[in-house]
Amino acid sequence: MSKKNNSISISKKKFGKNNSAISLxxxxxxxxxxVIGIIIDWKSGLSGLALVTVLYVVHSFVKFxxxxxxIGLSFVAIYLLSEWQDIEFLQIVLSSIFLTFxxxxxxxxxxxxxxxxxxxxxxxxxxxxxxxxxxxADYKGYALDxxxxxxxYAAEKISAISFKRKDMxxxxxxxxxxxxxxxxxxxxxxxDFVKINYPNLLNxxxxxxxxxxxxxxxxxxxxxxxxxxLVLALVIYFFGNNGxxxxxxxxxLILMVILPVVISKFLARV
Numbered sequence: 001m002s003k004k005n006n007s008i009s010i011s012k013k014k015f016g017k018n019n020s021a022i023s024l025x026x027x028x029x030x031x032x033x034x035v036i037g038i039i040i041d042w043k044s045g046l047s048g049l050a051l052v053t054v055l056y057v058v059h060s061f062v063k064f065x066x067x068x069x070x071i072g073l074s075f076v077a078i079y080l081l082s083e084w085q086d087i088e089f090l091q092i093v094l095s096s097i098f099l100t101f102x103x104x105x106x107x108x109x110x111x112x113x114x115x116x117x118x119x120x121x122x123x124x125x126x127x128x129x130x131x132x133x134x135x136x137a138d139y140k141g142y143a144l145d146x147x148x149x150x151x152x153y154a155a156e157k158i159s160a161i162s163f164k165r166k167d168m169x170x171x172x173x174x175x176x177x178x179x180x181x182x183x184x185x186x187x188x189x190x191x192d193f194v195k196i197n198y199p200n201l202l203n204x205x206x207x208x209x210x211x212x213x214x215x216x217x218x219x220x221x222x223x224x225x226x227x228x229x230l231v232l233a234l235v236i237y238f239f240g241n242n243g244x245x246x247x248x249x250x251x252x253l254i255l256m257v258i259l260p261v262v263i264s265k266f267l268a269r270v
Contacts (some may be wrong), residue, residue: 007124008193010186012086015147023144024108026053027101034098041095043087048095051078055096056103072257079253083246118147120181121190128153128170130179141236153177160204163191171207173216221267228259 040046051074059067068184075093082089122129132151133142142149153172160171170177184189194201232252240248 007122008190010118010121010182010189011117011119012181013117015120015181019144019146020108020112023113026144027104027108030098030101031105034095034100034102037091037095037098041088041091043085044091045095045099047078047081047087047092048097049099051092051096051098056175068261069257072254076250076253076257079250090220111147120150121186123155123177123190123193125155127155128158128172128177130170130177131181132177132179134177142180149180151177158201160207161194161198161201162205162208163187163202167257169208171204171211174211176208176211202226224267225260225263227265229256230261232256 032047034048038049055067055071055074058070064068064186078092081087082092119129120131129150129152131142131146131149133139133149134151138149157172158170159173162169162171166184166187168179168182168190170179232255236243236249236252239245240252243249
């Protein structure tokens with residue numbers, strides 16, 4: 001930990017080394033499963049490889065929302081292809097998922113080799129750097145590669161900082177940031193620094209509560225958005241004879257793509 005020019009910096013040696021090693025092992029293992037899939041069933045495997053390649057190329061040219069549409073349409077097309085040709089739809093999906101990891105082998109290895117001392121927290125009058133998982137989907141990724149979750153925020157947007165036991169919560173705009181990988185000693189040092197340099201940010205629980213309410217609303221909206229997928233999956237299983245009713249299954253797959261987008265846009269307007 002270092003303090004200079006009204007700033008505080010906390011670094012950890014070889015931070016994330018074990019996580020990067022595990023991540024590299026998983027990437028190699030899943031990639032091998034994809035290659036083995038091609039050997040076992042070359043039609044399904046090559047179809048999965050073609051799908052991954054097309055998605056990789058398309059991702060570079062289209063916006064994320066359109067890319068999601070393209071993914072959905074691609075799987076519908078693959079499903080229709082599996083009905084026309086002697087190809088297993090599930091095998092194609094699994095192959096495409098596993099083969100995707102081939103694109104991450106090089107970057108994972110480079111990350112593992114480059115690990116050294118890493119700054120996990122920094123705060124001054126201009127900016128805040130900290131490790132943060134801003135939504136629930138980030139936690140698995142953080143476990144594999146915590147360094148990639150170093151976020152930067154403008155210090156002027158910080159409205160409140162709260163310290164409770166072993167936790168630290170920062171209100172920034174409409175977000176609640178919970179810095180990770182900080183020990184009790186780190187938190188004590190940060191608290192002392194904030195108390196001396198930014199006492200106006202302490203004891204402002206009303207801002208924390210406001211952002212907490214918005215955070216809860218965000219998760220409720222996510223439940224609304226993705227609930228059709230669960231419901232339609234149950235429809236396929238119970239009423240579509242576990243996918244054997246092709247017409248009903250295809251209709252449900254199309255709705256799985258369309259409904260979340262429609263609900264998301266509706267909630268954005270509310």
